[in-house]
Amino acid sequence: MEPAVQVENLVKRFGSFTAVDGVTFAVERGEVFGILGPNGAGKTTTLEIIESLQKPTEGRVSVLGLDVQSDAAKVKTRIGVQLQASAYYDYLNLKEILALFGSFYPSKVSPESLLDQVGLADKAASRMSELSGGQRQRFAVAASLVNNPELVILDEPTAGLDPQARRNLWGLIREVNGRGVTVVMTTHYMEEAETLCNRLAIMDHGQILALDTPRSLINQLKASYAVKLTLDKPMTVAQLESLNGGVELVHSEEQSEETADEDAKAENTYLLRLANSPTALRSMLDEIDKAGLGLENLQITPVTLEDVFLEMTGSELRD
Amino acid sequence: MIALVLANMKMMARNRQAIFWALFFPLMLVVVFGLFDFNGVGAADVSVIDQSGGPRAELFRERLSEIEFLDLEFEDLDIAAARDKVADGDLGYLIIIPELFDDPAGQAQAEGPAPVMLVYSTRNPDRNQLVDGAVRNLVSHIQSGGAPVIPSQLLTADVIQVSEVDYFDNVLLGLLGLGIMTNSIISIAVRISTFRNQSILKRLLVTPLPIWKFFAAEIVAHVILALVQAGIILSLGVFAFGGHVNGNIVWVLAITALGSIVFLNIGFILSAWAKSPAAASGMGNAVALPMMFLGGTFFSTAALPWILPELSFALPLTPMLAALRDVAIDSEPIWETWPYLAAMGGWVVATALAATKVFKFG
Numbered sequence: 279m280e281p282a283v284q285v286e287n288l289v290k291r292f293g294s295f296t297a298v299d300g301v302t303f304a305v306e307r308g309e310v311f312g313i314l315g316p317n318g319a320g321k322t323t324t325l326e327i328i329e330s331l332q333k334p335t336e337g338r339v340s341v342l343g344l345d346v347q348s349d350a351a352k353v354k355t356r357i358g359v360q361l362q363a364s365a366y367y368d369y370l371n372l373k374e375i376l377a378l379f380g381s382f383y384p385s386k387v388s389p390e391s392l393l394d395q396v397g398l399a400d401k402a403a404s405r406m407s408e409l410s411g412g413q414r415q416r417f418a419v420a421a422s423l424v425n426n427p428e429l430v431i432l433d434e435p436t437a438g439l440d441p442q443a444r445r446n447l448w449g450l451i452r453e454v455n456g457r458g459v460t461v462v463m464t465t466h467y468m469e470e471a472e473t474l475c476n477r478l479a480i481m482d483h484g485q486i487l488a489l490d491t492p493r494s495l496i497n498q499l500k501a502s503y504a505v506k507l508t509l510d511k512p513m514t515v516a517q518l519e520s521l522n523g524g525v526e527l528v529h530s531e532e533q534s535e536e537t538a539d540e541d542a543k544a545e546n547t548y549l550l551r552l553a554n555s556p557t558a559l560r561s562m563l564d565e566i567d568k569a570g571l572g573l574e575n576l577q578i579t580p581v582t583l584e585d586v587f588l589e590m591t592g593s594e595l596r597d
Numbered sequence: 598m599i600a601l602v603l604a605n606m607k608m609m610a611r612n613r614q615a616i617f618w619a620l621f622f623p624l625m626l627v628v629v630f631g632l633f634d635f636n637g638v639g640a641a642d643v644s645v646i647d648q649s650g651g652p653r654a655e656l657f658r659e660r661l662s663e664i665e666f667l668d669l670e671f672e673d674l675d676i677a678a679a680r681d682k683v684a685d686g687d688l689g690y691l692i693i694i695p696e697l698f699d700d701p702a703g704q705a706q707a708e709g710p711a712p713v714m715l716v717y718s719t720r721n722p723d724r725n726q727l728v729d730g731a732v733r734n735l736v737s738h739i740q741s742g743g744a745p746v747i748p749s750q751l752l753t754a755d756v757i758q759v760s761e762v763d764y765f766d767n768v769l770l771g772l773l774g775l776g777i778m779t780n781s782i783i784s785i786a787v788r789i790s791t792f793r794n795q796s797i798l799k800r801l802l803v804t805p806l807p808i809w810k811f812f813a814a815e816i817v818a819h820v821i822l823a824l825v826q827a828g829i830i831l832s833l834g835v836f837a838f839g840g841h842v843n844g845n846i847v848w849v850l851a852i853t854a855l856g857s858i859v860f861l862n863i864g865f866i867l868s869a870w871a872k873s874p875a876a877a878s879g880m881g882n883a884v885a886l887p888m889m890f891l892g893g894t895f896f897s898t899a900a901l902p903w904i905l906p907e908l909s910f911a912l913p914l915t916p917m918l919a920a921l922r923d924v925a926i927d928s929e930p931i932w933e934t935w936p937y938l939a940a941m942g943g944w945v946v947a948t949a950l951a952a953t954k955v956f957k958f959g
Contacts, residue, residue: 369611
């Protein structure tokens with residue numbers, strides 16, 4: 279069986295700007311595939327080419343074995359799409375919107391059943407303006423399921439939602455995927471990508487920097503723990519570099535003018551990564567002692583996708 | 598597509614504020630114009646054809662020009678053409694001074710005075726009475742020389758029967774065209790601009806709905822709304838203010854629908870350029886307002902200076918109003934207005950091509 283999505287050497291240029299720069303990946307049927315990256319990474323452009331909304335400059339994209347350029351109409355009948363920040367008609371209620379969108383497809387699911395699936399059955403007669411942010415996003419997912427699709431494409435489905443609403447939506451996405459529907463989604467929430475996605479492509483500046491399962495991506499890092507320590511005095515770069523035992527400086531939190539008075543403890547705080555070695559932590563603390571520095575605070579956590587992203591892109595996730 | 602047409606109509610019906618304002622402007626003008634008495638006795642435009650050319654005829658013409666409410670023109674007109682102008686309402690009165698007016702011998706031979714002919718239509722009965730009386734008295738005074746004569750032998754009235762029509766009837770159709778134009782242009786421009794800003798157009802593009810069905814559904818729903826709007830405007834004008842629609846109402850509605858399509862296409866074009874719904878509204882007004890004055894909504898385009906009367910027919914509203922008035926007031930069959938319909942058809946094609954070229958979904 280063909281993959282759900284096959285992207286080969288995809289390039290998209292807007293004038294002299296290259297939004298997508300030679301991207302290749304395949305999404306297997308039944309998986310939740312995530313594209314993780316900051317705004318401007320090329321995620322949405324890639325999705326819009328898969329959805330036939332934009333034409334590629336170079337490369338080829340097929341969905342469910344169909345070419346998205348020559349078979350666009352057939353592709354559209356078999357996929358469901360939730361666009362980033364898409365609204366729906368103001369003067370129709372939820373049930374009417376779903377009935378209208380359903381009328382565009384040869385086969386459709388009843389509005390009542392869709393609203394029930396996303397927990398909005400009691401809002402059938404409400405309009406979009408009467409919904410909370412989380413309810414709107416759930417409705418957008420419901421609207422993407424109106425044709426009982428084989429593949430659902432969700433563009434930042436949880437953007438702007440509070441943690442509770444985000445977790446509710448994760449449950450919904452898992453439920454949809456549990457019915458055998460392939461899900462391709464973009465996000466810039468690390469935790470979401472780690473929790474939901476079977477496989478993940480990390481994208482920045484139009485290119486895929488890494489593609490694997492979240493666990494494998496994390497395991498690829500040399501370090502296994504992230505350490506945040508606060509010292510009584512600043513450490514010089516030379517002292518930091520002299521720390522051995524698999525210690526790597528990731529970030530030094532400079533004291534800013536705003537925090538100087540309110541939070542003096544932000545001063546002399548460093549983010550480090552430690553290799554998974556029993557001697558690494560002891561060795562680091564010994565070095566700090568030798569340098570005559572006092573330890574004021576120490577936090578140790580396992581590395582996450584955030585660390586993978588920092589490693590790959592050399593920067594934090596841009597909003 | 599039927600589902601989309603119905604959904605469009607439902608959305609338009611629920612947007613009560615937009616409907617209110619779309620109807621409010623033309624209806625307010627119907628009320629304002631309905632309250633005026635445009636049929637009061639004003640100046641009467643009179644053409645005089647002098648077949649006599651004698652001194653008595655000259656005296657008659659001089660005395661005529663002294664009557665204040667007569668606006669005289671002495672033109673070398675063909676009688677038949679001048680009579681047609683009276684019948685069409687382009688001329689109020691025609692006075693024909695006969696050849697024997699200054700020829701007593703000829704009159705004697707004809708066994709009676711040569712009567713002056715006064716031609717007018719039934720459009721303005723009050724003014725007709727006044728003009729008829731004034732001209733009759735003047736002829737009597739000049740021709741009788743003080744001797745008793747029978748007035749009916751001195752002046753013959755040629756009264757052309759026309760359908761009952763007045764200025765308000767003309768304006769009512771102008772307001773109908775105005776309402777359809779402003780509502781079609783501004784409503785679609787703002788609606789599409791809103792849909793684009795909210796990514797609703799993009800959302801529709803990821804469904805298998807063919808693009809032509811989207812446009813067709815918008816046009817059908819708006820044309821139905823335009824017909825309802827036409828019904829309300831005409832009903833108010835006719836039933837509340839005594840306006841008249843003499844012609845076939847089906848033809849009136851057919852012209853309304855055709856005009857609505859032209860203006861919807863213009864709205865689609867504007868929506869492509871507008872960056873926001875507010876900009877779309879402003880652009881719609883900028884296009885509609887000049888057309889309101891140049892297209893003959895309130896006054897005949899013939900009153901425009903320079904070559905503007907001819908140029909005004911290049912605007913889509915002018916042929917629409919001309920066709921509406923020919924059909925509704927003069928009871929002409931719709932096919933008699935084919936030059937206007939052809940002009941509107943040209944606009945439909947040209948604006949549809951332009952809209953297809955410039956329209957943007959995202």
